[in-house]
Amino acid sequence: MGRRQAFQVPLLEEGQSIRDTYEVERFLGEGAFAEVYRVRHRFLGKQALKVFKVAGLSPSEVQRMLGEAVLLSRLDHPNIVRVFDANTVDIQNQVFGYFTMEYIPGGSLDRFWRSHGSQFVPIPVAVDLVRQTCKGLSAAHNQDPPIIHRDVKPQNILVGYQPDGLRAKISDFGLAKEVNPLTLMATSRGTRAFKAPEAIADMRGDSCAGDVWALGMTLYLLLTDKMPFNVSEDFGALDAAFKEPPSPPSRTNPLCDTSLDRLVLRSLAFDPKNRYRSATEMLLDLESWVPKLQNDPVQAGSSLWSTSKDVLGNRPSTGSKDPRLVARKAVELAQNPATLGEAADLMEEVFNKLPELRAEYQGRVTLWRRGISL
Numbered sequence: 001m002g003r004r005q006a007f008q009v010p011l012l013e014e015g016q017s018i019r020d021t022y023e024v025e026r027f028l029g030e031g032a033f034a035e036v037y038r039v040r041h042r043f044l045g046k047q048a049l050k051v052f053k054v055a056g057l058s059p060s061e062v063q064r065m066l067g068e069a070v071l072l073s074r075l076d077h078p079n080i081v082r083v084f085d086a087n088t089v090d091i092q093n094q095v096f097g098y099f100t101m102e103y104i105p106g107g108s109l110d111r112f113w114r115s116h117g118s119q120f121v122p123i124p125v126a127v128d129l130v131r132q133t134c135k136g137l138s139a140a141h142n143q144d145p146p147i148i149h150r151d152v153k154p155q156n157i158l159v160g161y162q163p164d165g166l167r168a169k170i171s172d173f174g175l176a177k178e179v180n181p182l183t184l185m186a187t188s189r190g191t192r193a194f195k196a197p198e199a200i201a202d203m204r205g206d207s208c209a210g211d212v213w214a215l216g217m218t219l220y221l222l223l224t225d226k227m228p229f230n231v232s233e234d235f236g237a238l239d240a241a242f243k244e245p246p247s248p249p250s251r252t253n254p255l256c257d258t259s260l261d262r263l264v265l266r267s268l269a270f271d272p273k274n275r276y277r278s279a280t281e282m283l284l285d286l287e288s289w290v291p292k293l294q295n296d297p298v299q300a301g302s303s304l305w306s307t308s309k310d311v312l313g314n315r316p317s318t319g320s321k322d323p324r325l326v327a328r329k330a331v332e333l334a335q336n337p338a339t340l341g342e343a344a345d346l347m348e349e350v351f352n353k354l355p356e357l358r359a360e361y362q363g364r365v366t367l368w369r370r371g372i373s374l
Helices: 059-065 067-074 109-114 123-141 197-201 208-224 258-267 279-288 323-333 337-353 356-369
Strands: 022-030 034-041 045-052 083-091 094-101 157-162 165-170
Touching (some): 022 045, 067 094, 109 123, 123 165, 123 279, 157 356, 258 279
Antiparallel strands (some): 034 045
16 A cells, blocks of 8 residues: 555553553454554543544544544534544554544444344334434534435444433444535445435435435334345445335334335435435424324334344444443442443443333433432
């Protein structure tokens, strides 16, 4: 790669100090371009640090790679991950760009979805999380010119508990860019399974309506534990998956109603002219939807419908610690008002490892986030 070097092993080690400000606590995961770590700021506590995996970049190239941090700091919205700092770090005599953002202990929507095991995510919860994501995406689409994300998927939506309950925050604007104000289009990149047909057919085909498609795919997945289309990963040929519209979600999950079917199918219209043009349009219908059954959201996903969470591949590793021991530690920490936040962080991590504890403890986590100890 010339002077650029892509490292194949984790760049940072536990206990490592970054610019005398951050201490690396543990590796969280990685994507095609970057690694993410949980770090502790010497004054401000836990944060997430994203470091790009390509070294040997010039200052101007680092600045371009940190464009995600610039975008996120400009889009100050409760449903978009907050960015705190952006800088460079020397590792093995190479310069890497990084930025820090808020740490969401519950992790991604992908982990949240998988944590429900053989049950569907309760419909009111699924719709609410997508509604919140849509709010964050709407803030980006309403910029002048619009900012499109280009890689909306469950792995790039973070879910955590806040004092008012579950909060979804869209992250990883690493593929986002301001679209051409004349064409309102952008170069197509991102994850193929969530790409709109026009973006697969034309590398310039990304748009706000393409983000809507990806959000519709995400909602369909949450409601049915299925993908509506079997999209090939072969980028060398146009995909033949988009011949017939998908079946309505209610055919798989009987708790879905006809209005929700219409909403999802409109977001997945093959022709972008028949789709919601932006997240703002989709948000109007999401906010007007009300569940047909006023069940307890915890109980609304019935175990009568046994499902599989294998459609997106194997479950990511969640570590080797016994989750019940971690849960016990969280309960102990919650006895002290000074450590309620740490208790909530630990319990959110437990939910993804031991799903059956979510129903038992999620109410407590919300109270702990409010500063209330039981």
